[in-house]
Amino acid sequence: VDLSVEEGELVGLLGPNGAGKSTLVKIAVGLVRATRGRAEVTGATAGSRAARREIGYLAELFRFPGWYTADEVLGLHQRLAHSDGGAAERGRLLELVA
Structure with missing residues (x-):
């Protein structure tokens, strides 16, 4: 491919x-x-x-516990990716899906 x-x-x-x-x-x-x-x-x-x-x-089948906020989910992924975007980056991403 x-x-x-x-x-x-x-x-x-x-x-x-x-x-x-x-x-x-x-x-x-x-x-x-x-x-x-x-x-x-x-x-x-x-x-x-x-x-x-x-x-x-x-x-396809991944689920976060229902009590996680969208900001917490993004924060977890930031840490996993060693991202330094912080709250500003999370806010920008949340605006894209709001």
Whole structure:
């Protein structure tokens, strides 16, 4: 697969069950290693810290406890990504989905 996505572009993957859609996304975010070829995100190896800073992923079945606020969920992800955006970045992101 050769796929290029420009910044701000919205992409959908279509195909029958078992075609590899979920696997392709998991390779891009670093949850699965490619068995052949290479996977890069903005020139960095997929799954590397540099690549993870450029791409987001929300698992199909992942759930946060219902008592978490949206700000707390974003704060958790900031810590996991070693982001230094703080409350200002969280506020900007929350405005995008409000």
